[in-house]
Amino acid sequence: MNRLSGKTAVVTGGGSGIGLASAKRFIEEGAFVYIFGRRQEVLDTALATLGDNARAVQGSVSDLDDLDRLYATVKAERGELDILLANAGTGAFAALGEITPEHYQQIFDVNVKGVLFTVQKGLPLMKAGGSIILTGSTTGEMGTPQFSVYSATKAAVRNFARSWAQDLRGTGIRVNVLSPGPTRTDLALDVVGEAAFEAMGATTPIGRLGDPAETAAAAAFLASGDSSFMTGSEMFVDGGLAQV
Known part of the structure; x- marks a missing residue:
């Protein structure tokens, strides 16, 4: 598909895990x-795996100067931005x-301030038809010890997505949240531990951990016109x- x-597109936290898988699917x-990472x-x-249709910019989403440098690069090289996946998190x-x-x-600093200013600083480059995707989590819905x-x-x-959908009325820019469950990424395995994480995956109705490519497929849907009637x-x- 094309x-x-x-x-x-800009993908923060794009060097590994769900961010890298999404960048690959977008390409x-x-x-x-x-x-950006x-x-x-x-x-x-x-970059070695993504090929010629990718560019890397080093920096942190919690550093506003780094974000300015990211978007200055996008503006100079591409002029505008269609897709923003605010995925970086810790x-x-x-x-x-x-x-x-x-x-x-x-x-x-990373998960809230970083998302806020990733979106706010990228917004001037976006045009009607643009898609903003925020990486959420099942933990936003559930209590987790x-x-x-x-x-x-x-x-x-x-709530950023709910409120920003209102702020973006009339612009033609959509904003949605993509919330993975337990997904096999290096960060998740480092934080939780492999055995505990495998056990969590076994508790899902599907009975296993997710693969980053599965989340990336949903990201591509939200990035595309196939989700044109979705915002907030x-x-x-x-x-x-x-869910159950």
């Missing part, structure tokens, strides 16, 4: 993709009573975890 032919469907070596490895466990200001600050700060950030992301919505790719 649903994204000629379109320009397969015809887009030119900018991947903190670690240059990870970006370089990703997480760590801390139970109530053990949460520190540093734990709170780190996670909110020791994961309240991360979960709160994802609940904030869900949340799409779950979670094996049924938060």
Whole structure:
């Protein structure tokens, strides 16, 4: 399929996991993709797999100067932006009573401040028909032990989409949330641990962990005109975890 032919996309957290899988799927469907992430070596490895229709910009979504540099590059090279996947995120466990200001600050800086300014700074480059996709999580809907700060950030992301859909009335730009369930990524395995994560996958009605490519397929749908009557919505790719 070439649903994204000629379109320009930005994927934050695009060097690995769901971000990389989404960048790959966008390219397969015809887009030119900018991947953005903190670690240059990870970006370089990703570019080697993505090919000529990808470009990497190193930086952090929590650093506003880095975001300015990202969008200055997009504007200079492509002129405008059609698809923005605000995917960069971080997480760590801390139970109530053990949460520190540093734990709170780190996670909110990336998952809330980072999403907000990724979108706000990219918006001037977007035109009618553009699609903004925010990566949410099943944890925004469910109570999760020791994961309240991360979960709160994802609940904030869900309301960003609801509120921004109102702010974007009349622009022709859509904004939706894509919420994965337990998906096999290096970050998730590092945070949760492989055995615990496999056990979580087994609790889903489908009975396994998701693959990043499965979430990427949903991202491509939200990026394309096939989802043209969707805004302010949340799409779950979670094996049924938060649904039943």
